[in-house]
Amino acid sequence: MEAKILSYIVLWAMVAFLVSASDPSPLQDFCVAVNDSKAAVFVNGKFCQNPNLVTANDFFFTGLNIHQNTMNPLGSMVRLVGVPEIPGLNTLGVSLAHIDFATNGLNPPHIHPRASEILTVLEGTLYVGFVTSNPDNRLITKVLYQGDVFVFPMGLIHFQLNVGNTAAVALSALGSQNPGVFTIANAVFASKPPISADVLTKAFHLDKNVINYLQAQIWTDNHIY
Template sequence: MVRGVHFLVAATFMGLAFSLAYAYDPSPLQDTCVAIDDPKAAVFVNGKFCKDPKLATPEDFFFSGLHIPRNTSNPVGSTVTPVNVAQIAGLNTLGISMARVDYAPYGLNPPHTHPRATEILVVLKGTLYVGFVTSNPDNRLISKVLNKGDVFVFPISLIHFQLNVGHTNAVAIAALGSQNPGVITIANAVFGSNPPISADVLTKAFQLDKNVVDYLQSSF
């Protein structure tokens, strides 16, 4: 009897642990939860107020414009067009989003992470060198060159990047397992934080001269 109770308790905790480990976005409890800014007569679910499902319209689930090339005239030579709950209110509680990424020749989507989502990327045009780095202590780089029609997966929260290695523009579409995956661009976060991280921290962490750290911080 005692052994049976112990097994039941262990099974319960294992189920709870599995739930906590894999359920990043809450499962929806209704068919729709269109996000709105006005809290009047609304229900607050997963960080957004929800419209009465009976008042949902097709526009709540619609976005247009991913076919439009974006301007990549910036220091890194890439532009991300997100389509998440901020663009499609009807995505609220559904746990998915997507993005278009445009790359100039040799443009880079810099090393970054999505703290709340795994990403799957498909190349629509061009040739990309992509990769991600595994966690400590191995920090192993897993990378590959992708061509049109190729697909690559970046596991949740791991640092990853894409570089256009072709002579022409490139385009990719990404799908992400969260309505709001978040983005932490490593260089921006480390050298462009507000207020700045102490130069003493960065010189020791990166084994750089303080003048180099000062220059990098001024660049961001």
């Protein structure tokens, strides 16, 4: 009986380990990323700076208040502040994004595979939403005004649209140092090499000519890397 109980405990521990998708917990106060192969510690794909050489600038970034160019077909631009900008973020499991919207600008439906997101509207009016997973695929939306906050759960398709009469600005905190972004339309219709038109025709219930047209378009990436 005790052996059976122990086997259940081991099984559930393995399941919990396999479904975990968040950043690993740090094993020290910080690991300031440095491009130095001679460094002694290697964590989260980065070499760690000698703690005795760390300065305040390793945890600092300036310029997030600078508006980005939104002159693109989407009318939006996302600037992520992560480990490349702030080396001290390495292993801390957080990052930040500044999003500029022109009038009618859209941050199109996308996914962050490794992070939940909490968005704050700094200026303007945004229509935001996300879609729950199968089988419901329920759309949950809200119109946000200056000072409003909205949460997008990890891994769910979400979007933001400027529905105001002026430009809009938002700030997003993400629960990963590298949240990743998977823009739905770009991934489906602009993959390299292209997904077979036979696959997309059946998946989207569209004529093959429509699929060919969509795959021939230039799909905009509104992220600064």
